[in-house]
Amino acid sequence: MTWQLFQLLVTAAGLTVFISAVSIMIALVLGTIVSVVTLSPKPAFALAGRTYISFFRGVPLLVQLLLIYNLLPVMGIDLPGIVAAIIGLSLCTAAFQAENLRGAFASLPRGLVEAAEMAGFSAAQILRRVRVPIAFRLALPALANEAIFTLRASSLVSVVGVVELTRTAQDLASSTFLPLQLFAAAGLLYLLLSWTIAALGHVMERRMRWGRV
Amino acid sequence: MTAAVIVKALRKSFGATEVLRGIDLEVAAGDVTCIIGPSGSGKSTLLRCIAFLDQATDGYVFVQGEPLGFAPDASGARARLPDARVRDVRAKIGMVFQQFNLWPHRTALGNVTEALTTVRGIAPAEARERGLAQLRKVGLAAHADHFPAQLSGGQQQRVAIARALALEPQIMLFDEPTSSLDPELTGEVLNVMRALASEGMTMIVVSHEIGFAASVANRIVFLDGGKLLLNGTPKEVFGQPRHPRLEQFLETYLDRGAAILA
Numbered sequence: 246m247t248w249q250l251f252q253l254l255v256t257a258a259g260l261t262v263f264i265s266a267v268s269i270m271i272a273l274v275l276g277t278i279v280s281v282v283t284l285s286p287k288p289a290f291a292l293a294g295r296t297y298i299s300f301f302r303g304v305p306l307l308v309q310l311l312l313i314y315n316l317l318p319v320m321g322i323d324l325p326g327i328v329a330a331i332i333g334l335s336l337c338t339a340a341f342q343a344e345n346l347r348g349a350f351a352s353l354p355r356g357l358v359e360a361a362e363m364a365g366f367s368a369a370q371i372l373r374r375v376r377v378p379i380a381f382r383l384a385l386p387a388l389a390n391e392a393i394f395t396l397r398a399s400s401l402v403s404v405v406g407v408v409e410l411t412r413t414a415q416d417l418a419s420s421t422f423l424p425l426q427l428f429a430a431a432g433l434l435y436l437l438l439s440w441t442i443a444a445l446g447h448v449m450e451r452r453m454r455w456g457r458v
Numbered sequence: 459m460t461a462a463v464i465v466k467a468l469r470k471s472f473g474a475t476e477v478l479r480g481i482d483l484e485v486a487a488g489d490v491t492c493i494i495g496p497s498g499s500g501k502s503t504l505l506r507c508i509a510f511l512d513q514a515t516d517g518y519v520f521v522q523g524e525p526l527g528f529a530p531d532a533s534g535a536r537a538r539l540p541d542a543r544v545r546d547v548r549a550k551i552g553m554v555f556q557q558f559n560l561w562p563h564r565t566a567l568g569n570v571t572e573a574l575t576t577v578r579g580i581a582p583a584e585a586r587e588r589g590l591a592q593l594r595k596v597g598l599a600a601h602a603d604h605f606p607a608q609l610s611g612g613q614q615q616r617v618a619i620a621r622a623l624a625l626e627p628q629i630m631l632f633d634e635p636t637s638s639l640d641p642e643l644t645g646e647v648l649n650v651m652r653a654l655a656s657e658g659m660t661m662i663v664v665s666h667e668i669g670f671a672a673s674v675a676n677r678i679v680f681l682d683g684g685k686l687l688l689n690g691t692p693k694e695v696f697g698q699p700r701h702p703r704l705e706q707f708l709e710t711y712l713d714r715g716a717a718i719l720a
């Protein structure tokens with residue numbers, strides 16, 4: 246395997262990083278919204294949240310991606326594969342992040358919210374200043390874990406025509422007849438990226454550990 | 459002059475159980491009222507209904523003459539007030555909880571300044587000054603940068619008091635502020651409360667510290683089974699002859715406290 250081939254893989258890994266990072270970010274925001282909606286005292290909201298979670302958790306990502314990719318044109322929306330890929334990855338990851346956050350939200354001691362109510366916070370301020378920051382800290386290990394899962398799941402988006410790391414390795418393997426080396430190299434790159442996410446998670450955990458030593 | 463707090467025919471049920479069965483109470487400005495009574499008699503519920511953390515099933519709470527939570531409407535029916543109005547009136551009240559309820563992701567100073575910046579819109583530099591002043595008052599200026607998890611229970615409770623005081627309330631509510639503290643840590647919290655009382659703060663304190671109640675409070679309220687059984691000065695309530703239910707309570711629940719009064 247040549248240096249040139251490896252460079253092609255690294256370039257493709259750039260796309261994998263982009264798709265994963267954007268999807269992880271969207272999923273965190275969307276997952277927060279879904280988890281808050283799921284915990285709403287309004288039954289219709291709670292049901293909508295739970296339905297979202299159970300659908301996107303229950304249907305395989307591969308099927309979701311193919312659905313989105315084929316559904317959008319039918320609806321008259323013509324999107325490049327990369328956008329379909331990001332939508333699919335985000336929607337699916339958001340369901341898992343919502344579930345991670347739901348547990349954290351539910352485990353927040355009620356008194357922390359009551360202290361904020363007594364201090365005059367509005368419901369929105371309580372969410373922003375108390376519930377979300379504490380829930381994120383509680384859920385951080387699970388959130389980081391899910392982010393790593395998103396990175397690995399991004400290898401599936403080749404089915405909607407996105408030539409990211411896995412697909413590039415496949416293409417190069419068939420043209421160079423070096424499948425073993427190429428897939429080993431791709432695997433190594435995924436591993437490095439996973440470690441990076443895990444390390445970022447640890448750094449954040451340390452910085453946000455609220456003084457527990 | 460209107461009383462600091464007026465509780466009128468207050469009732470509270472959880473499901474089929476009526477926990478407060480018609481409470482009437484007036485707290486004058488500057489009063490230190492201690493609420494005592496057996497566990498489960500409704501002391502916390504009463505305090506929480508006053509603060510509108512629990513919604514009473516019936517009756518009213520007035521804070522400095524203004525209704526909190528519910529008010530009679532034009533036809534005299536009981537109507538829920540809008541959230542913004544609740545927040546306005548509740549701003550007159552500070553509350554200290556048995557479990558401190560400090561926000562774990564904020565330092566001691568952060569806990570004290572959070573509402574100043576978020577709710578009151580005070581600039582961070584000034585909020586910091588005010589926060590430090592409050593921490594100094596409870597003897598914790600040196601611990602400003604500690605997180606709650608790095609503080610003892612007594613220190614956490616003093617931060618919680620500073621957090622409430624920073625918002626300059628007219629009335630302070632305390633729900634068993636020392637009950638989850640090791641005995642050797644109750645003193646530092648009671649001292650802060652004693653100092654606050656001597657400054658003239660209106661206080662309603664649920665406490666099993668009968669010694670504190672007898673020496674600091676000027677009103678004692680004895681709650682039993684959701685009813686306000688006794689309401690008077692410490693002398694009237696604790697002096698002989700004692701109400702048999704109070705006698706029984708002091709004997710059953712408070713060997714230590716009863717000894718103080720003997």
Ligand SMILES: Nc1ncnc2c1ncn2[C@@H]1O[C@H](COP(=O)(O)OP(=O)(O)O)[C@@H](O)[C@H]1O
Pocket residue numbers: 472477495496497498499500501502503504
């Ligand atoms: N949220 C609640 N739901 C149901 N029952 C409650 C709730 N809060 C308190 N109670 C009941 O109300 C009664 C009075 O409770 P509380 O006010 O906490 O008593 P105290 O503070 O005097 O010990 C108890 O029997 C308690 O079980």
Ligand SMILES: [Mg+2]
Pocket residue numbers: 501502503634
């Ligand atoms: Mg209680």
